[in-house]
Amino acid sequence: MNLTWSALLCATLTVALPVSQAHAEPKTPEERELETRLEAANGAVSDAAASPISADQWSEAAGRLGAIASAPELEDDCVDARYAVFGGKYAISYDGATGAACKLYDLSFPTLRARGKTLSVSALPTQKYTAKDYLEWIKGNDDQVSAKARAFQATPAFLPASSGAEADWMSAVRFKDGAGFAAAPLAFGARRLPKSFHASDLDVGRRFDFPARDKERLKALIGVLERIGAPEATVRAWAEVAAHPRGFLEKVRFDYNDAKKVYDIALDADFLPFNGPVALIDFKTPYKPAVERLIRSVLGASLRSLARVIPNQTARSIVNVAIEDSFEFIEMAYSYQYTQFEDTLRAAMDGRAKSDLKPAELQSMLDLAFGVRSNLMSQYVMALAQGQKFDWTQIEKIGKRARYDVEKARDVTMNETNSRLVLKNGCEMRITDSYFGVCSREGRKVALYSLTSRHSVLLWSFGAPVVHKYDTPNEVTMKRGFAYLLAVGVRVANIGIGHRFSYMLSDALKGFARNGALDEAILKNRLWLEKRGAGELDAENQKLLSTLYVQNLNPFLAHSEASEAKFIRANAQALEIPETVSPAVAGLE
Numbered sequence: 001m002n003l004t005w006s007a008l009l010c011a012t013l014t015v016a017l018p019v020s021q022a023h024a025e026p027k028t029p030e031e032r033e034l035e036t037r038l039e040a041a042n043g044a045v046s047d048a049a050a051s052p053i054s055a056d057q058w059s060e061a062a063g064r065l066g067a068i069a070s071a072p073e074l075e076d077d078c079v080d081a082r083y084a085v086f087g088g089k090y091a092i093s094y095d096g097a098t099g100a101a102c103k104l105y106d107l108s109f110p111t112l113r114a115r116g117k118t119l120s121v122s123a124l125p126t127q128k129y130t131a132k133d134y135l136e137w138i139k140g141n142d143d144q145v146s147a148k149a150r151a152f153q154a155t156p157a158f159l160p161a162s163s164g165a166e167a168d169w170m171s172a173v174r175f176k177d178g179a180g181f182a183a184a185p186l187a188f189g190a191r192r193l194p195k196s197f198h199a200s201d202l203d204v205g206r207r208f209d210f211p212a213r214d215k216e217r218l219k220a221l222i223g224v225l226e227r228i229g230a231p232e233a234t235v236r237a238w239a240e241v242a243a244h245p246r247g248f249l250e251k252v253r254f255d256y257n258d259a260k261k262v263y264d265i266a267l268d269a270d271f272l273p274f275n276g277p278v279a280l281i282d283f284k285t286p287y288k289p290a291v292e293r294l295i296r297s298v299l300g301a302s303l304r305s306l307a308r309v310i311p312n313q314t315a316r317s318i319v320n321v322a323i324e325d326s327f328e329f330i331e332m333a334y335s336y337q338y339t340q341f342e343d344t345l346r347a348a349m350d351g352r353a354k355s356d357l358k359p360a361e362l363q364s365m366l367d368l369a370f371g372v373r374s375n376l377m378s379q380y381v382m383a384l385a386q387g388q389k390f391d392w393t394q395i396e397k398i399g400k401r402a403r404y405d406v407e408k409a410r411d412v413t414m415n416e417t418n419s420r421l422v423l424k425n426g427c428e429m430r431i432t433d434s435y436f437g438v439c440s441r442e443g444r445k446v447a448l449y450s451l452t453s454r455h456s457v458l459l460w461s462f463g464a465p466v467v468h469k470y471d472t473p474n475e476v477t478m479k480r481g482f483a484y485l486l487a488v489g490v491r492v493a494n495i496g497i498g499h500r501f502s503y504m505l506s507d508a509l510k511g512f513a514r515n516g517a518l519d520e521a522i523l524k525n526r527l528w529l530e531k532r533g534a535g536e537l538d539a540e541n542q543k544l545l546s547t548l549y550v551q552n553l554n555p556f557l558a559h560s561e562a563s564e565a566k567f568i569r570a571n572a573q574a575l576e577i578p579e580t581v582s583p584a585v586a587g588l589e
Contacts (some may be wrong), residue, residue: 027496028131028132028496030130030131030132030135031131031495031496031497033135034131034134034135034138034497034501034505035497035498035501037135037138038497038501038504038505039501041504041508077284078095078098078100078102078103078283078284079095079096079097079102080093080094080095080102080103080575081093081094081095081096081097082094082096083105083575083577084356085577086104086344086348086355086357087341087344087345087347087348087353087355087529088353088528088529088532089106089107089108089344089568090104090105090106090107090280090341090344091104091105091107091572091575091577092104092105093105093575100283100284101283102282102283102284103279103281103282103283104279104280104281104283104365105277105278105279105280105571105575106277106278106279106280106337106341106571107277107567107568107571107572107575108337108340108558108564108567108568108571109274109277109278109280109337109567109571110274110333110556110557110558110567111274111275111276111277111567111570111571111574118253118266118267118268119266119267119555119556120255120264120265120266120267120555121265121266121267121322121325121326121329121555122265122321122322122325122326122484122488123257123260123262123263123264123265123484123485123488124169124254124262124263124265124318124321124488124489124492125167125261125262125485125486125488125489125493126166126167126170126256126261126262126263127148127149127152127165127166127167127261127489128164128165128166128167128168128493129145129167129486129489129490129493129495130495130496131495131496131497133145133148133486134486134490134495134505137483137486137509138508142479142482142483145482145486146478146479146482149482149485152165152261153259153260153261155261167489167492167493168493168494169314169317169318169492169493169494170193172312172313172314173193173202173314173315174202174203174312174314174315175197175201175202175203176201176202176203176204186256193256194256195255195256196253196254196255196256197253197254198249198250198252198253198254199248199249199250199251199252199253199254199315199318199319199322200246200249200250200252202249202310202312202315202318202319203310203311203312203315204246204249204310204311204312204315204319205309205310205311205312207309208245208246208249208306208309208310209245209246209306210242210245210302210306214302215242215243218242218299218302219239219242219243221295221298221299222235222238222239222242222295222299224291224295225238225292225295228285228288228291228292229279229288230292231275231276233275234275238299241299241303242299242302245303245306248303249319250268251267251268252265252266252267252268252319252322253265253266253267253268254266254318262485265321265322265325267322267326274556276571276574277571277574277575278337280337280338280341280369280372281365281368281369281372286368286371286372286395286396287395289372290371290372290395293331293334293372296327296330296331297331300323300326300327300330303323303327304320304323304324304327307319307320307323314492317491317492318492320491321488321491321492325488328510329554329555329556330556332514332517332518332554333554333556333557334373335373335518336517336518336521336552336554336557337521338369338372338373339518339519339521339522339525340521340522340524340525341369342366342369342370342522343521343522343525343526343529344525344529345362345365345366345369346366347526347529348362349362349363352526352529352530352533353529353533364396366399366403367396367397367399367400367403368395368396368399369399370399370400370402370403370406371395371396371397371398371399371400371402372395372399373402374398374399374401374402379398409452410435410452413451413452413453413454414435414451414452416454417437417449417451417452417453417454417463417464418431418437418451418464420463420464421437421439421449421463421464424463425439425463426441427439427440427441427446428440428441428443431451432448433522433523433526434522435450435451435452435519435522435523436448436449436450436451436467436519436523437449437451437464445470446469446470446471447466447467447468447469447470448466448467448468448470448544449463449464449465449466449467450464450465450467450516450519450520450523451464452519453465453515453516453519455512455515455516464516465515465516465519466516467516467519467520467523467548468544468547468548473543473544473547474547476547476551477547477550477551477553479512479513480512480513480514480517480551480553481513481553483509483510483512483513484509484510484513484553486509487505487506487507487509487510487513488506490502490505490506490509491503491506513553517551517552517553517554520548520551520552523544523548524545524548524549524552527541527544527545527548528545528561531545545561546560546561549561549564
């Protein structure tokens, strides 16, 4: 049975893959309690999560989007001829003939040329976690569970068969016939697994391919990417994946990490949209970044849906983890960079950053940035469903509405989270950098909070997310990293609660790990601008800036000032604007 295009597009909304076999044994009290909590949370959010968009509407939208490939308005006759530096890490290009602005490039956007093509995008735990562990985590006893993980990491690499500590997914790994491994195998109890293997070594069955009709539609979408100026290497790699999706499996590698006792999931990232300078704004055709985002959504969903046909349950699960986490981190990277850009624009408006741009130009770019990030896909699909033509030229107008909604929501959330910190947590609060608050007790700083997000997990509200602990600055990084590991663990291992609840729990864990991470882009950018303006930061703020780089666990982003400076230099050189290199990266490499 072939996958339909409707099924591919439905996966952009919900992906529910079977991750565990039926739990034949009687459920433990912890498993029953965990299911009860998840069921209660599911009932509370099910109505809000329902989508009014049908599979047929998604299919129609994809066909229309593919037709854009032949639209004359996508022709780009604005040629980058000269550049003006803005905000230390942005470059506006201008057409040589008309002098009109062409694009706004983010020089700090990650580039694979500077970072290297292979990236570790996730990790598979080899430790067995149980429903009891997850229940303890939900109750706030995460220290107890992380202590178990640290104890496991301290054990020898070769565990005795009777230990029972290894994850049960490992016992179900199935490799294709004839798969050979150069590396010596690891011994996990009675199991022997390679130290390194590719997804292509797994038994994925005979149906891991797109039907001819869907290949044609994917080809049309990739044609859109080519016409809107995506890097040639990216277009070529995507075309290869669409035509021969099994080749994608060769790009995913699992490497055993003995220090952490996990399999690092490494991605050969040729097909990712990070092969050159990224334009956050296209002034002549402002909908281009939004169209790119929609196409990434469809292409990513296509691969996730294709993973559904893998017959071996374990192979299906771990391939899906690699695909899902990769594409989620890609979109998070774009959102993070747009949020930093938002703060730079506001800094120019209120005098925190020097700019030769007019206030109207800054405001226009701000609205365009919000327009690209708004939920255009749903608006686009619903317009088609109602027989209307979607006006892609109205990105700025859409962005104005989106910006108003975001700013209003931030104000409301700030009032609620600040009140909770004062009344429930006993904090003496000081608002700083517009959207953050320092909690002090008896005159001593305790923690820095983001006030524009609510931190809740499965109906448990924890108020504002912690951005920084002054006494234990590594705490946020460790808690986020462990939550990600648990999120993967529940997707690939059988903990006795069924795949529906497993995915709910995984989403909650990932939500915890990401909560506040996007807000931090504003704070990090403010510190970055302040350092460039003043020449240096005081010791406390310099420590905070360094911590913010590290605790953003997105594998595609810069994790130090030096690595970000490397991106700026590489992108500036690619655009042949060497005059931007010195002020942006001086003293950082």
